[in-house]
Amino acid sequence: MSKEPSGRFRGGSQTRRDRWFGLDQQPDFEAFRRWWHRVGKEESGGRDLESREQALAEYEAWIKSGRNRVRS
Amino acid sequence: MAVALQDWESPGSVDEEQMIAWLRDVGSLPPALTAAEIARLLDRTGSHRLRNAAALALAELKAAGAAERIGVLLRRADVAPQSGSLLFALDELGGTLSLEGLVNILRNGSFEARSEALHFLDADRVSMADPESRRVASAELTALAAGPDPDAAAAAQDALAMLPDRTGHSGPEQHQA
Numbered sequence: 001m002s003k004e005p006s007g008r009f010r011g012g013s014q015t016r017r018d019r020w021f022g023l024d025q026q027p028d029f030e031a032f033r034r035w036w037h038r039v040g041k042e043e044s045g046g047r048d049l050e051s052r053e054q055a056l057a058e059y060e061a062w063i064k065s066g067r068n069r070v071r072s
Numbered sequence: 073m074a075v076a077l078q079d080w081e082s083p084g085s086v087d088e089e090q091m092i093a094w095l096r097d098v099g100s101l102p103p104a105l106t107a108a109e110i111a112r113l114l115d116r117t118g119s120h121r122l123r124n125a126a127a128l129a130l131a132e133l134k135a136a137g138a139a140e141r142i143g144v145l146l147r148r149a150d151v152a153p154q155s156g157s158l159l160f161a162l163d164e165l166g167g168t169l170s171l172e173g174l175v176n177i178l179r180n181g182s183f184e185a186r187s188e189a190l191h192f193l194d195a196d197r198v199s200m201a202d203p204e205s206r207r208v209a210s211a212e213l214t215a216l217a218a219g220p221d222p223d224a225a226a227a228a229q230d231a232l233a234m235l236p237d238r239t240g241h242s243g244p245e246q247h248q249a
Binding site: 033037038041042046047048049050051052054055 | 092096120121124125128153154155156157160161181182183184185
């Protein structure tokens with residue numbers, strides 16, 4: 001297991017990788033996460049993601065929309 | 073533009089959408105709200121949308137005491153179901169999650185909030201409190217791991233797998249005996 005600059009650990013059990021939406025393995029996961037909390041959630045009604053399927057759908061929509069980024 | 077506190081403390085007196093717009097634009101000059109006003113809103117609002125926007129605004133401002141205020145909220149069962157962005161804001165502020173908050177989120181939180189909370193544990197940013205509190209939390213997580221909610225149980229099992237060296241807990245498999 002290696003620690004990423006963001007503080008997240010890569011690797012670990014399959015269960016844990018799945019819990020992180022299965023998305024934290026993506027190189028742009030941090031950009032998506034930041035966009036989701038600062039922009040995407042409000043645009044989607046303001047509620048938390050309730051499932052892995054919903055998380056994947058939001059991620060794919062973000063990809064299709066051009067990976068909008070929010071400044072750090 | 074200053075906003076009188078009573079404007080948002082009286083239900084319906086200020087449009088929620090307008091307040092959220094102000095909070096999202098907190099970096100503008102001059103700001104519509106001061107950090108103290110936003111902190112007060114964070115503490116008092118019953119709206120999860122306003123609470124999220126306030127926490128994110130305080131994180132953007134790097135406001136003193138914001139991590140502690142968010143930490144208090146994360147111990148509340150009624151806040152846990154919509155706490156993903158509070159945890160993100162706490163992460164942005166470099167704060168730590170209390171053990172009590174972790175258990176609360178894993179028990180009552182959303183998929184998103186549980187993921188964010190487990191990140192704190194993964195990154196060794198959960199404050200471990202005193203031995204008795206750790207023992208209680210470990211027992212609560214063990215019960216949650218064997219409980220009827222499969223999502224909460226899976227999250228608790230993940231948490232227990234990361235806790236052994238910090239709580240005296242010896243691993244989830246030994247709790248099945």
